[in-house]
Amino acid sequence: xxxxxxxxxxxxxxxxCLVDLIRPSIGFAAAKLIEESGCEVVVPSQTxxxxxxxxxxxxxxxxxxxxxAIDAFQGVxxxxxxxxxxxxxxxKHYPELFAGEPDLxxxxxxxxxxxxxxxxxxxxxxxVSAVKARFDGAVTYHDSCAGLRELGIxxxxxxxxxxxxxxxxxxxxxxxVCCGFGGTFSVKYGEIxxxxxxKKIENISASNAPTLLAGDLGCLMNMAGKLQRLGRPVKAxxxxxxxxxxxxxxxxxxxxxx
Amino acid sequence: xxIHVPTSPAFKDNAHEALRDPALQRALGNVxxxxxxxxxxxxxxxxxxxxxxxxxRDIKNHTLAHLDLYLEAYEKRxxxxxxxxxxxxxxxxxxxxxxxxxxxxxxRTIAKxxxxxxxxxxxxxxxxxxxxxxxxxxxxxxxxxxxxxxxxHIVAPVIHLNRDQIEENFRAAHxxxxxxxxxxxxxxxxxxxxxxxxxxFLAADVGMTGANFLVAxxxxxxxxxxxGNGDLSQTLPKVHIVLASIEKLVPTLDDxxxxxxVLARSATGQDITVYTTFSTGPRREADVDGPGEYHVxxxxxxxxxMLGGEFREMxxxxxCAACMNHCPVYHAVGGHAYGWVYPGPMGSVxxxxxxxxxxxxxxxxxxxxxxxxxxxxxxxxxLPKLMRHWREKEFERHLSPATVRSGLKVWSxxxxxxxxxxxxxxxxxxxxxxxxxxxxxxxSLPLAGGWTGTRDFAAPQGDTFQAQxxxxxxx
Numbered sequence: 001x002x003x004x005x006x007x008x009x010x011x012x013x014x015x016x017c018l019v020d021l022i023r024p025s026i027g028f029a030a031a032k033l034i035e036e037s038g039c040e041v042v043v044p045s046q047t048x049x050x051x052x053x054x055x056x057x058x059x060x061x062x063x064x065x066x067x068x069a070i071d072a073f074q075g076v077x078x079x080x081x082x083x084x085x086x087x088x089x090x091x092k093h094y095p096e097l098f099a100g101e102p103d104l105x106x107x108x109x110x111x112x113x114x115x116x117x118x119x120x121x122x123x124x125x126x127x128v129s130a131v132k133a134r135f136d137g138a139v140t141y142h143d144s145c146a147g148l149r150e151l152g153i154x155x156x157x158x159x160x161x162x163x164x165x166x167x168x169x170x171x172x173x174x175x176x177v178c179c180g181f182g183g184t185f186s187v188k189y190g191e192i193x194x195x196x197x198x199k200k201i202e203n204i205s206a207s208n209a210p211t212l213l214a215g216d217l218g219c220l221m222n223m224a225g226k227l228q229r230l231g232r233p234v235k236a237x238x239x240x241x242x243x244x245x246x247x248x249x250x251x252x253x254x255x256x257x258x
Numbered sequence: 259x260x261i262h263v264p265t266s267p268a269f270k271d272n273a274h275e276a277l278r279d280p281a282l283q284r285a286l287g288n289v290x291x292x293x294x295x296x297x298x299x300x301x302x303x304x305x306x307x308x309x310x311x312x313x314x315r316d317i318k319n320h321t322l323a324h325l326d327l328y329l330e331a332y333e334k335r336x337x338x339x340x341x342x343x344x345x346x347x348x349x350x351x352x353x354x355x356x357x358x359x360x361x362x363x364x365x366r367t368i369a370k371x372x373x374x375x376x377x378x379x380x381x382x383x384x385x386x387x388x389x390x391x392x393x394x395x396x397x398x399x400x401x402x403x404x405x406x407x408x409x410x411h412i413v414a415p416v417i418h419l420n421r422d423q424i425e426e427n428f429r430a431a432h433x434x435x436x437x438x439x440x441x442x443x444x445x446x447x448x449x450x451x452x453x454x455x456x457x458x459f460l461a462a463d464v465g466m467t468g469a470n471f472l473v474a475x476x477x478x479x480x481x482x483x484x485x486g487n488g489d490l491s492q493t494l495p496k497v498h499i500v501l502a503s504i505e506k507l508v509p510t511l512d513d514x515x516x517x518x519x520v521l522a523r524s525a526t527g528q529d530i531t532v533y534t535t536f537s538t539g540p541r542r543e544a545d546v547d548g549p550g551e552y553h554v555x556x557x558x559x560x561x562x563x564m565l566g567g568e569f570r571e572m573x574x575x576x577x578c579a580a581c582m583n584h585c586p587v588y589h590a591v592g593g594h595a596y597g598w599v600y601p602g603p604m605g606s607v608x609x610x611x612x613x614x615x616x617x618x619x620x621x622x623x624x625x626x627x628x629x630x631x632x633x634x635x636x637x638x639x640x641l642p643k644l645m646r647h648w649r650e651k652e653f654e655r656h657l658s659p660a661t662v663r664s665g666l667k668v669w670s671x672x673x674x675x676x677x678x679x680x681x682x683x684x685x686x687x688x689x690x691x692x693x694x695x696x697x698x699x700x701x702s703l704p705l706a707g708g709w710t711g712t713r714d715f716a717a718p719q720g721d722t723f724q725a726q727x728x729x730x731x732x733x
Contacts, residue, residue, distance in 0.1 A: 015723045017673075021687050022716060024723035031727075043727045045680065047673040053666060055627060055646060057653030061670040068674065096643075145628035178586045182626025188662065189270070189624050190708030195277050195590040196626070197713070225713030228699060253716035255698035 011039045012076035014069070014115075016086045017048040018217040023252065026217060029244035030082040030118050037126035044072040049081075051089040052184055059097065066094045067104075070111045078125070079115045082240050083216045084147020085183075087117035092150050117147055118240055119215055123156040130163035133245035138168045140209035141239070142200070142223065143176045144216040157215060157239050164242060172207035181222040197226045205232055212236045217252075224252040260406055261383040264613050266597030269620035276591040285420050286592050289411075293583035296527025297634065304523065314520045315638045317513045318505075318574035322565060328474040328507045329556070335477025339539025341552035349379035352557045356381060356466070356499060357388045359553060363497055365390055365463035371481060371488040372396035373468030374412055374577060375501050375557055377599045378612070393458045395487040397451050404431050410593030412600065413525050413579040418592045421447065455487070465495035465549065467537075469502035470576065471517060472554070475510040478538040479554065482521065482531040489535050498537065498549035503557045505573040517576060520636035525578040560612050568647050572607050574637040579604075581631035581641060587624055596621055603631035607644040615648055619657050622648035665705075684725045687718040694718070 011034050015027040031041045050065030069090065073079050081087040091112045098104035122128040141161065147153040154176075161169055180186065180196025187193075200223060204212055212227070212234050214220050224236035235251035250256050265272055276282055301307045321328055333343040346352035352375075360368060368385065370376060370392055382392045382403070394403040398415035402408065404427045409415030416424065425441045428450055441447055467488050469479040479500045481488040492498045508514055522528040541548030564573055582588040582602025593601030598618065600608050606621035615622075622645035631641045652658045672679045694700055694717025702710045709715055721729075 020723040021683055022718045024719055024721070024726050027723035027727065043724065045676045045724070047676050047679045050673070053670060055649065056662060056666055057646065057649030057651070057658060058666050058670070059650055059653075061666065061674070064674055065670075068676070072676070145626070145630070149629040149633050178626050178628035178630065180586065180626060182628070184662070185624070185626050187706060187708035188659075189273070189587075190711060191270075191277060192273055192587055192590050192624065193626075193708075194712040196586045199589075221716050222713065225699070225709070225715055228714040229701075229712065250698060253699035253714055255696060256719075 008038060008040045009077040010075070011041050011078045011080050012073040013041050013043050014046060014049070014073070014079050014081040014086065014090065015043065016081055016083045016217065018221070019082060020046070022221070023217055023238070025246060025249045026082050026238045026240055029238070029240040029246045030080070032244045032246070033118065033122055033131070033240060034080060036131075037122050037128050039078070039126070042076060044076075046072055049086045049089045051086065051093075054089065054093060054097070055183055063097050066097050066108065070094070070107055073111065073114075077114065078121065079111070080118055080121045081115070082118040082238065083218075084117045084144050084151055084153055085216050085218060087115055088146035088150035091115040117151055117153055117215065119157045119160060119243070120151060120153050123159060129159065131160055131243045131245075133243055133247070134165040135242045135247040136166040137211060138170045138209040139211040139213045139242070140170050140172045140204060140207040141175060142172070142179060142204075142212065142214040142219060144214055144219045145178050147215050148176055153215065157213075160243050161213070161239070167242070170207045170209040172203040172209075174203055179219045179223050181219045183218065186222055193222070194226070197222055201226050201230065201232065204234055210234060211251075213239045213242060215239050220252055228253050262380050262408060264598040264609075264617055266609060266613070266618040266621060269595060269597055269624060272595035272597055273591040273624075276595045281420055281423065282418055282592050285418050286589060289417055289583055290589055293527065293580075297524060297580060297583070298527075300523040300527040300529065304519075307520070307523065310516065310520050311636050311638055313516050314576070314636055315574060317508055317516060318576075318637050321507050321509060322505065322570065322573055325504065325507060325565065328509060329504060331474040332472055332477055332507060335474070336539065336552075336554055337477075339477050339552070340542075341477065341539045341554060344553060344555045346555050346557045347559075349557070349559050352379050352501065352555050352559075353381060353384045355553075355555050356501070357385065357390065359497065359499060360385070360388070360390045360464055363463060363551070365497070367391045367393055367458065367462045368464040368466055369393050369395050369459055369462035369491045369495060370399070371465075371467035371483065371491040372399050372415070373466065373501050374409075374599065375468055375503055376466070377408060378503075378559065379557065381501075393455075393462060395455050395459065395491055396483070397448060397485060397487075400451055400455065401427060404428075408594070408599065410601065411579060411582060412577050412604075418594060459490045459494050462491075462495045464497045464499060465491040465493075466499045466501055467492050469500050469506050470521065471508050471514050472502055472506045473509075473511055473514055474507055476538060478511070478536050480514055481535045481537075482518070482533065483535070484526075484528075484532040486533050489533060492535070492537055492549065493547050496549055497551040497553070498540070500537070500552075500554040501557070502554065503559065504561055505575075521576055521578055524580040524634065524636040564611055569607065569611055569644055571639050572604070572611070572644055574639055575604050575608070576637060577604075578636055580634040580636065584630040584634050586626065586628060586630070603641040603645070604639075607639075607641060607648070610648050615651055615655075616657060619648075619652050622646075623652075680722070680724055684722050687722050688720065691718045691720045
């Protein structure tokens with residue numbers, strides 16, 4: 001990743017709406033990691049990738065939001081999101097939205113080619129093999145579905161976590177099984193979503209790791225919310241926060257220390 | 259007599275009941291612990307498994323692209339072999355053809371191999387109404403019939419039951435079964451069913467099987483079973499009826515052997531099923547056994563209209579059930595909650611096509627889109643994409659719930675106006691953060707009861723990321 005003589009690649013950080021609204025510390029962790037990999041980070045004005053509309057069958061809104069994002073991220077070399085789900089929408093589903101419309105499809109394709117999920121960007125594009133961070137204790141890692149199955153993210157986060165000083169990864173049973181979040185599914189079919197996350201929680205607890213990590217805030221909020229409702233002591237964090245050495249923020253859903 | 263009405267419109271209530279049924283939840287544990295590891299092992303053992311999946315997809319795509327030609331060729335071969343092909347555009351047509359054959363030959367009982375098409379057209383209730391007694395000969399289907407239920411899984415019909423429940427059914431239904439007979443081992447249940455069924459095979463006037471594949475090249479129907487009941491159903495009675503849907507066609511026997519290599523591995527993790535039975539026409543002069551009459555009923559029931567549309571890829575399905583075996587929603591609620599014949603992801607795409615999206619509209623929505631189904635489908639059907647197509651149709655036709663539509667409308671108003679969005683969310687998140695400051699999370703939130711009924715919801719940290727970023731960058 002030594003590109004000292006070349007101009008730094010310009011990375012547009014797509015924070016994702018959940019990170020923007022609920023947990024900005026993930027955005028700052030992502031920016032720090034991208035900068036440390038030798039890139040310049042910009043944050044164009046943004047709202048949402050449109051996935052909730054796309055998955056609710058509202059194609060018109062999904063298309064409008066896709067075009068909005070494509071316009072907002074013109075002029076960057078890469079678009080990076082700290083979420084496999086949102087990156088999957090940008091990378092895999094934007095071109096689908098404009099199939100049969102050559103001009104728009106070409107723009108969507110050109111945009112999609114620049115899109116990466118954060119951790120796979122660091123490892124696969126920037127060649128990062130280790131981070132300078134410390135986190136004391138065991139963690140267990142949940143593979144979020146879209147990152148795993150749409151983008152093939154499995155080894156990259158584990159590779160970087162291995163380089164964090166003081167950290168050990170304790171794999172849970174079925175780390176690649178859905179946590180039951182599913183975006184609006186978690187509210188529309190709350191009872192089923194709860195049944196699925198309840199099984200997940202048992203696997204997380206059985207790993208004996210006091211910390212749960214994942215690459216998607218939606219899944220993390222779902223699992224953290226269930227852990228907390230059941231009074232389990234496991235704390236949930238986004239993998240970027242730990243990799244960026246920002247693992248001392250209050251965990252997801254935990255109060256700020258005063 | 260039972261005629262089944264789809265309960266798919268009540269999916270949420272069905273799911274609610276299923277989640278509170280301890281016997282069902284106990285039985286569903288077997289899906290996760292059984293099928294998944296076996297399929298993984300079988301797939302890992304075969305280096306060319308992924309390439310075979312591509313080949314299986316391509317064979318089905320090719321056949322569907324020329325389905326008219328292959329159907330004609332198939333019909334010609336069946337006729338040449340002395341059989342009869344009946345085209346049934348609707349379920350009603352198919353039932354009438356079966357009943358007419360039974361009446362003509364004076365049949366009182368019909369021995370049936372496992373057939374999901376028979377379930378699709380709800381044949382048993384209609385047979386009984388016409389005075390013909392259907393006898394299910396697949397062990398699972400036999401149990402289902404005793405219980406007056408429908409299968410909850412397309413490969414393992416009684417996956418929703420535990421052994422003790424089946425023993426109870428046998429003791430209630432089998433006259434002369436001694437009370438002290440030990441039925442605690444699954445094998446003893448099987449032996450008991452086998453003894454009962456053997457008599458019925460011999461007494462049946464008509465035998466019926468489904469088909470896993472129909473071969474255009476030879477006019478052959480192919481059935482895979484693990485019990486051999488398919489063989490008996492089609493060789494002992496004097497009339498054999500094959501009941502199958504039009505998309506079961508494949509061009510050649512070579513194609514069948516390719517398809518068979520992915521079917522059992524995907525379904526049960528077997529390299530191949532115990533029995534693979536090929537039947538072509540009625541008994542020939544030199545044959546020692548076989549039926550005197552051979553009929554094939556080819557059911558359309560909405561499939562030809564799927565051929566020209568966005569759900570065409572669903573017609574590749576070979577009914578292995580890998581999608582439901584790997585589905586977290588199916589694991590949670592089981593097959594009956596889906597409310598009609600086909601459960602799980604394949605049913606969530608197929609059922610709206612067959613009974614209407616107005617009735618089955620919940621099914622394609624009740625998915626997290628985790629994509630595990632697509633990742634194991636032997637013919638690579640993009641199930642989440644097809645479920646999303648149904649959601650689009652529901653949205654276009656204003657079938658999606660009003661709360662969802664109005665929620666989307668408000669959200670999209672802001673999401674499409676970045677300046678206003680940043681302003682409004684900044685105020686909103688600051689207020690929420692303040693409200694949640696003490697605990698860092700909410701135990702209840704208005705409009706999010708579906709979530710906060712069972713889970714806490716994390717409070718925002720404070721200002722939005724965009725606001726903080728701009729403040730730090732001095733912009």
